[in-house]
Amino acid sequence: MQSFLQDLKHSLRMFWKSKGFTFAAVAALALGIGSNTAIFSVVNAVLLKPPPFPDSDRIILLGVSSQEGKNTAGSPAKFLHWREQKDVLESAAAFRTGVVNLTSGEVPEQLRSAQVSGDYFKLFGAQLVAGRSFSKEEDLPKGGNVVLITEGLWARRFGSDPQLVGKTIQLGGEAQTVIGIVSKNFNFSDLSSRVPEVFSPFQFDPNSVDQGHYFSVGARLLPGVSLAQANARLEASTAVFRQKFPMALRNEKFYADSLREALTANVRSSLLVLVCAVGMVLLIACANIANLMLARAIGRKREIAIRAAIGAGRGRLIRQLLTESVLLAAVGAIFGSVLGLIGIRMLLSVNTANLPRIGVDGALVGADWRVLTFTIGITLLTGVLFGLIPALQSSRADLSTTLKEGGGRSGSSFRQNKARTFLVVTEVALAVVLLVGSALLIRTSLALGDVKPGYDATNVLTMRMSLSGQRFVKTQAVEQLVRDGLDRLRAVPGVTLASATCCVPLEGGYGLPFLIVGRPLDKGPFHGGGSWKTISPGYFDVFKIPVVRGRSFDERDTAAALPVVVINQAMARQFWPKGDPLGETIWIGKGIMSELATEQPRQIVGIIGDVRDGALNQKPEPAMYVPNAQVPDALNALNVRLTPLAWVMRTTGDPIRVSQAVQEQLRQASGLPISDVRTMDEVVSRSTSRQRFNMLLMTIFGCAALLLAAIGVYGLMAYSVQQRTQEIGIRMALGADTGSVRKMVVLQGMRFVGIGVILGTGIALSLAKLIANFLYGVEPYDVMVFSVVPTLLALTAFIAVLIPAMRATRIDPLQALRNE
Numbered sequence: 001m002q003s004f005l006q007d008l009k010h011s012l013r014m015f016w017k018s019k020g021f022t023f024a025a026v027a028a029l030a031l032g033i034g035s036n037t038a039i040f041s042v043v044n045a046v047l048l049k050p051p052p053f054p055d056s057d058r059i060i061l062l063g064v065s066s067q068e069g070k071n072t073a074g075s076p077a078k079f080l081h082w083r084e085q086k087d088v089l090e091s092a093a094a095f096r097t098g099v100v101n102l103t104s105g106e107v108p109e110q111l112r113s114a115q116v117s118g119d120y121f122k123l124f125g126a127q128l129v130a131g132r133s134f135s136k137e138e139d140l141p142k143g144g145n146v147v148l149i150t151e152g153l154w155a156r157r158f159g160s161d162p163q164l165v166g167k168t169i170q171l172g173g174e175a176q177t178v179i180g181i182v183s184k185n186f187n188f189s190d191l192s193s194r195v196p197e198v199f200s201p202f203q204f205d206p207n208s209v210d211q212g213h214y215f216s217v218g219a220r221l222l223p224g225v226s227l228a229q230a231n232a233r234l235e236a237s238t239a240v241f242r243q244k245f246p247m248a249l250r251n252e253k254f255y256a257d258s259l260r261e262a263l264t265a266n267v268r269s270s271l272l273v274l275v276c277a278v279g280m281v282l283l284i285a286c287a288n289i290a291n292l293m294l295a296r297a298i299g300r301k302r303e304i305a306i307r308a309a310i311g312a313g314r315g316r317l318i319r320q321l322l323t324e325s326v327l328l329a330a331v332g333a334i335f336g337s338v339l340g341l342i343g344i345r346m347l348l349s350v351n352t353a354n355l356p357r358i359g360v361d362g363a364l365v366g367a368d369w370r371v372l373t374f375t376i377g378i379t380l381l382t383g384v385l386f387g388l389i390p391a392l393q394s395s396r397a398d399l400s401t402t403l404k405e406g407g408g409r410s411g412s413s414f415r416q417n418k419a420r421t422f423l424v425v426t427e428v429a430l431a432v433v434l435l436v437g438s439a440l441l442i443r444t445s446l447a448l449g450d451v452k453p454g455y456d457a458t459n460v461l462t463m464r465m466s467l468s469g470q471r472f473v474k475t476q477a478v479e480q481l482v483r484d485g486l487d488r489l490r491a492v493p494g495v496t497l498a499s500a501t502c503c504v505p506l507e508g509g510y511g512l513p514f515l516i517v518g519r520p521l522d523k524g525p526f527h528g529g530g531s532w533k534t535i536s537p538g539y540f541d542v543f544k545i546p547v548v549r550g551r552s553f554d555e556r557d558t559a560a561a562l563p564v565v566v567i568n569q570a571m572a573r574q575f576w577p578k579g580d581p582l583g584e585t586i587w588i589g590k591g592i593m594s595e596l597a598t599e600q601p602r603q604i605v606g607i608i609g610d611v612r613d614g615a616l617n618q619k620p621e622p623a624m625y626v627p628n629a630q631v632p633d634a635l636n637a638l639n640v641r642l643t644p645l646a647w648v649m650r651t652t653g654d655p656i657r658v659s660q661a662v663q664e665q666l667r668q669a670s671g672l673p674i675s676d677v678r679t680m681d682e683v684v685s686r687s688t689s690r691q692r693f694n695m696l697l698m699t700i701f702g703c704a705a706l707l708l709a710a711i712g713v714y715g716l717m718a719y720s721v722q723q724r725t726q727e728i729g730i731r732m733a734l735g736a737d738t739g740s741v742r743k744m745v746v747l748q749g750m751r752f753v754g755i756g757v758i759l760g761t762g763i764a765l766s767l768a769k770l771i772a773n774f775l776y777g778v779e780p781y782d783v784m785v786f787s788v789v790p791t792l793l794a795l796t797a798f799i800a801v802l803i804p805a806m807r808a809t810r811i812d813p814l815q816a817l818r819n820e
Contacts, residue, residue: 003319011324021296022328025289028711029332031704032285033378034340037333039278039697040374041341042348043271045365046357051259052187054125058221060230061262062092066252072262073213075593076204077248079117081241082217088230089219093120094202096215097192099466099644101672102157103170110466110673111153111171114188114196115215115641117204121148123218124186131165131180134201138179141203147176151184153197171198172469189364190263190357191216210593211248214510214642218259230256247525247591263356270694273771277437277701280430282378284708286386287423287430291712293325293390294420295719318392325387326380333379341367353693354686389419420716425756427712431705432760432793433767438702439785440768440775441695447777448688454611454620455505455543460680461655461662462504464644465672475559475636478645479629481670482536488665489649494658498649499538500628502639504680505613506687507646509533513592514624516575517585517601525591530571530622531613532588534631534639540608542650543680550582550606557627564627565602569610571622581607588624595634602626615687617776644675655679694774706796709756714800717749721804729813738809745808749801750794757790764789 015022050056062082063072074082074094083092093116100113118139121128129151138146147169158164168175188195202215221230234254242249257265348355348362358364472478482500489498503509510533513526521527537553540546548569557564565586572581581604589596610620631639647666651658656679663674721728728741768780778785 008323008327011320011327014324015328018296021292024711025292025328026332026335028285028288028708029329029382030336030339031708032282032336033329033333033375033382034336034338034343035278035701035704036282036340036378037337037371037375038340038344039271039274041344041365041367041371042355042358043275044368044370044374046267046271046355047260047264048370049357049368051190051263053123053190053259055220056259058223059123059259060089060219060221060227060256061259062217062219062234062254062256063262064249064252065255066250070255070257070265071213072216072257074215074217075213075248076208076210077245078211078241078254079215079217080204080206080208081237081244082219082234082254085230085233085237088222088225088233090222091119091123092217092219093117093123094204094215094217095120095191096642097194097196098468098642099464099675100171100198100200100468101173101466102198103173105157108671108673109157110675111197112194113198113200113468114192115202116199117202120199121182123220124191126186127183129181129183130162131178133180139201139203141205143201143203145174145176146179146201147171148180148182148199149178150182150186150197154181171200172466173471174469176200189359190259193356193360208594209245210595211245212593212595212638214638219256227256227258250524267355267690270690270774273437273774274694274697277434277698280434281701281704281708282382284427284430284705284712286382287427288708288712288715289325289328290386290389291420291423291715293321293387294423295715296390321390322384322387325390326383329379329383329386333375333382337367337375347693347696351689351693351696353690355690355693389423420719421752424709424712424716425752425759427705427709428753428756428793428797429760429763431702431709432757432789433764434698434705435702435789435793436761436764436768436785437771438695438698439789440771440778440780440782441691441698443778443782443785444774444776445688445691445695448616448691450777451612451616453505453616453684454609455545457543457680457684459651459653459655460542460648461651461659462646462648462676462678462680462683463659463663463666463674464646464676465666465670465674466644467640467672472640473633473637475629475631475633478631478636478640479559482628482645485647485666485669486536486538488669489647489662492658492661492665494651494653495649495662496652497538497542498647499542500536501539501646501648502534502643503531503613504646504648504683505543505611506615506683509613512589512596512624515587515590517587528571528575528622530567530624532624532626534628535625536628539625539648542648543611545611546609548607548609550604552606552608553625553627558629561630563600563602563630564605566606566608566625567604568608568620568623570620571624572607574622586624588626595638596632598632598634616684617691648680691774691776706793709793710796710800713749713753713797714803717745717801717804718807720748721745721808724808725811728808728811732811733813741811742802742805742809745805746798746801749805750798753794753797753801757794760793761786761790 051059053059061072062074063070064078065071079092079094082089095114095116098113098115099110102109102111118134118136121133131148133148134146137143154160154164164178165180166177168177170176182199221227234256238249238253241254345362345365348358348365352358352362467478467481472481486498486500489495509531511529512532513529516527519527535553537555537557540552550566552566553564565588567581575581576584584604585601586604587601588599590599608625611623612618612620613623614621649662659677663677666674732741765781765786772780
């Protein structure tokens with residue numbers, strides 16, 4: 001310890017004397033270590049932290065898998081089947097989030113809500129500060145109007161009234177009895193970004209045959225049962241379910257995933273790519289600092305030789321030099337980690353990239369023992385990594401030769417600087433890889449910006465209104481509200497067109513199968529499937545979606561009129577490749593759920609242009625649109641319970657300017673609160689947030705790599721020119737002109753830059769396929785990217801080489817020879 005303290009004090013004195021070197025080294029390390037800490041904090045929050053539930057490693061999510069992929073959505077019939085697999089599972093529970101209107105008091109308020117089955121609180125270990133959870137009877141149809149509320153809502157809206165349990169509150173215009181208060185310590189945010197404030201029971205019919213998928217199902221593995229055993233049992237039970245419901249499954253099978261895996265499956269690969277990218281930044285920073293340390297070690301050869309002459313062994317010298325490098329890394333880590341964590345939180349506050357488990361605006365991303373351990377570990381590794389080569393090389397110096405040399409002379413050529421050259425070549429190669437990745441993602445972002453979604457998002461305003469409750473169970477009540485609301489909206493100055501729908505483009509929706517009446521079946525119980533949306537007249541006009549053939553909906557399409565449907569071109573091409581769908585009749589969702597029992601065959605009256613409803617980087621899929629007024633009452637009751645009604649309108653200017661007036665008119669028409677007020681441009685921007693997040697980070701990493709590589713090239717060439725002062729002076733004294741000297745230095749510098757560019761391009765070509773899934777509108781081996789990036793890096797390196805080359809031409813031969 002005494003020797004270590006001596007080494008530490010000596011290191012601090014040396015760094016204080018070399019402030020320029022210290023600043024450059026700490027800045028590079030802060031960039032490398034800070035960016036790694038920032039990305040690891042996100043990885044930690046999303047992938048590494050166990051879900052905040054008791055025995056979370058035994059909690060699973062259930063779903064259906066096929067060759068097309070996995071789907072964790074559950075139906076009532078599937079949930080009841082999974083709940084019976086009691087030889088491997090326990091506490092199976094269904095849950096989904098939504099919104100509900102709190103109509104108690106003078107001003108209605110929209111609350112985030114959750115529908116859950118009876119074992120939900122047991123499954124996730126939710127504690128209650130008062131009351132109880134749902135009983136078995138309350139979890140059945142007609143089990144009563146009962147709810148639990150969160151401790152936060154209890155305090156905020158009811159003043160923590162100790163007598164609230166057992167009292168009724170008005171939710172959606174209905175009296176609901178509060179039976180329990182859920183502790184604020186229950187962390188629901190891992191399951192949904194919309195943390196609920198009210199919990200109500202699903203109340204499934206134990207004999208339900210419904211196959212509508214609109215919720216998630218979780219369960220707990222029995223003690224001693226592995227995930228593989230549970231999956232084997234679930235897969236075997238698929239045949240039993242298929243026999244009971246032959247229309248429900250084709251080639252799918254039941255499966256289970258761990259809760260953590262299910263929550264993060266769709267972001268794992270993108271985060272791992274970012275981890276690899278930021279790791280390259282750290283390697284470049286290490287190579288840069290190692291170069292600085294090697295250059296600094298040349299100037300300290302006599303000091304080290306003297307230390308060896310008075311008794312310091314090689315191990316003692318290596319330890320001293322490694323102490324210096326680790327100290328540098330520690331200082332860089334302190335500054336870098338603070339800046340990195342602040343920077344990533346600021347970035348997530350602007351764009352959360354739809355990442356799960358990070359909380360609102362990235363609130364759950366921060367430092368904990370994992371992040372601290374990672375930072376300490378990477379600091380020690382970095383210090384040893386960039387300090388080991390200089391330490392070994394410096395401690396190997398010939399003592400006699402070094403002491404005989406003068407302080408100003410130390411021969412140096414490119415052959416004598418193989419280590420430094422190798423490090424710079426590595427920096428250049430890694431910089432090429434990062435720049436290629438960022439360029440591909442930039443081109444992807446540009447391509448997504450150029451996508452024609454099939455609708456015009458400019459000057460379109462959207463907002464939501466919850467219609468849950470008995471008031472809007474009947475379709476006629478919803479239709480009357482829509483008519484009243486649209487009349488008021490069209491009278492607002494600045495609003496030119498208005499409509500209502502269940503589902504705004506890019507914000508999700510429903511999918512239903514269909515039968516083409518009169519066409520024989522060849523495979524399965526349906527001819528196909530597609531997205532299903534309810535809309536009111538004027539919807540296509542608001543979004544400027546063209547009606548290619550036939551007509552759209554109008555005031556004639558009432559509940560008493562002929563049932564009709566409008567389809568898109570993708571559906572027409574796929575199911576009527578050589579025919580005309582206009583006038584044909586389809587039967588949507590026949591027999592899959594009780595809510596569709598009264599659904600009648602619908603005549604196709606129109607074909608609209610294709611719309612990218614799911615995502616901008618996905619091709620349009622078959623889509624069906626039905627009038628709001630013609631939705632069966634039972635399906636309407638389910639629809640308004642699951643999805644708040646969306647109002648959409650086109651304005652003459654900035655939609656935000658008319659937002660307040662629009663909301664006021666809708667409140668007067670309905671007496672209900674408004675939420676999720678967004679322009680359609682915002683909706684589109686949110687849909688591409690993850691691609692922009694990845695692009696931004698990769699661009700930052702690429703620019704950092706380019707800067708560090710340029711500094712490394714400049715440092716190597718500047719040092720080389722300094723060490724070759726006498727040689728260059730002799731050349732110029734013998735007649736070499738400035739042009740030949742400049743050319744000599746530039747060619748020597750660009751030689752290893754060229755090697756690095758070639759190596760980096762080869763590595764980038766071999767790794768490009770790893771990010772193919774994140775690209776759109778550009779190939780992984782895009783010729784433009786693989787032409788521009790090496791050229792850009794070569795030009796940057798040329799400038800970095802040219803500066804020392806110009807300095808070499810200004811060397812005074814007489815002064816150089818006098819130094820000799």
